Amino acid sequence: MSTEIKNLSREDANEKIKKLAEDADICLFTTDLTRLHLKARPMSTQKADEEGNLWFLSAKDSNKNDDIAKDERVQLFYSNKMSSEYLSLYGTASIIQDAEKAKELWTAMVKVWFKDPEDPNLTIIKVVPEDGYYWDTKDGKFVSLFKMVVGVITGKELDGSIEGKIKV
Numbered sequence: 292m293s294t295e296i297k298n299l300s301r302e303d304a305n306e307k308i309k310k311l312a313e314d315a316d317i318c319l320f321t322t323d324l325t326r327l328h329l330k331a332r333p334m335s336t337q338k339a340d341e342e343g344n345l346w347f348l349s350a351k352d353s354n355k356n357d358d359i360a361k362d363e364r365v366q367l368f369y370s371n372k373m374s375s376e377y378l379s380l381y382g383t384a385s386i387i388q389d390a391e392k393a394k395e396l397w398t399a400m401v402k403v404w405f406k407d408p409e410d411p412n413l414t415i416i417k418v419v420p421e422d423g424y425y426w427d428t429k430d431g432k433f434v435s436l437f438k439m440v441v442g443v444i445t446g447k448e449l450d451g452s453i454e455g456k457i458k459v
Contacts, residue, residue, distance in 0.1 A: 298455040305343035311378040312339040315371035322358035322365055337396040343459050347416040359384045380423035387415040423457040
């Protein structure tokens with residue numbers, strides 16, 4: 292199966308980030324990038340805005356907040372297996388305490404960890420992507436799967452995936 296390379300920048304990159312991040316929702320949020328073994332933990336994306344920025348809610352006293360205070364560089368890994376979409380982003384994170392922004396990002400699920408948007412332990416992490424890479428299917432998972440089966444049967448290579456660099 293051949294792969295089409297389509298690098299994205301600016302508005303196209305921001306749209307791709309927004310779509311893939313919101314569809315996948317959960318990412319592996321990785322901090323302390325200079326050390327091995329990487330520190331990655333699952334985080335739910337509260338919002339992906341039009342500029343490609345990603346917003347998360349986090350406890351002020353968390354290890355990830357401590358890591359970001361020491362080194363703002365982060366790597367995010369998204370995987371949406373249902374639609375065969377994948378995204379890796381590198382960027383910088385900042386920690387914000389803003390009750391109004393917390394209200395905007397608030398969902399019922401957040402009550403598991405925080406009392407309300409004004410909880411003193413609630414912080415917001417804003418990630419500004421600098422670059423990344425995505426993998427996607429042109430036609431969706433089922434059409435791509437069908438093309439793979441046809442390719443196996445006929446021995447022909449069929450065009451089914453698209454990937455590329457993301458530069459914000």
